[in-house]
Amino acid sequence: MKIKIKMPEGTPNVPAREDIKMTDMAPIVRSVEGERGVGELVNRRWSWPAHNGRPVYNFRTEGREFISNRCLILADGFYEFTDPTDPKQKRLDKWLFTMADHDWFCIAGIWRESPLGEAFTMLTMDAGPDVAPYHHRQIIPLARDQWADWLDPNVPAKEVLRWSPKGSLPVTQVYGAPPAQGALL
Secondary structure (H helix, E strand, C coil): CCCEEECCCCCCCCCCCCCCCCCCEEEEEEECCCCCCEEEEEEEEECEECCCCCEECEEECCCCCCCCCEEEEEECCEEEEECCCCCCCCCCEEEEECCCCCCCEEEEEEEECCCCCCEEEEEEEECCCCCCCCCCEEECEECHHHHHHHHCCCCCHHHHCCCCCCCCCCEEEEECCCCCCCCCC
16 A cells, blocks of 8 residues: 555544445545655545535546645445436436455545534546446546555646546446346446
8 A cells, every 4th residue: 555554533443334425424544744655544524514505525626636635535336326227216226336456445535624523525527438327427436556646745636536447447236127238338
């Protein structure tokens, strides 16, 4: 990893769980200002309230540099949702994306102080080749060799925030009827 991990609040107690939902507490590794290759493992709230009160759980990267408050969001997968393939079904179809050759990975994020305390959000960009058939935007999964660079604000964001090569994000349908032959995929 090439990252020294500090635990300023003690070892976090992070129980295994199937999903992390907006406003839940979750583990992140946040950058430590002035210390290359060092991160702090802390539990923080996923999303901060926007001015309209809605949660900011995703944040667009276009035109931004992110010169401070970068973080790594620990994950073993992420979901995208599509319209149901069965018109009688009311729930959206749910798709799980994992990262090839990684039991777990990190998602590029930022954190900030909010009226509810420190919170984090996931960064997004236009969808890459693996996610585009399911959604027009995607979060940014980072492979291990990108983690130290993302935590270093001296490394330009555009050098780290990019699509994974096609085939890097295998997908599994979690909920919904399998799509018809030739549909979606």
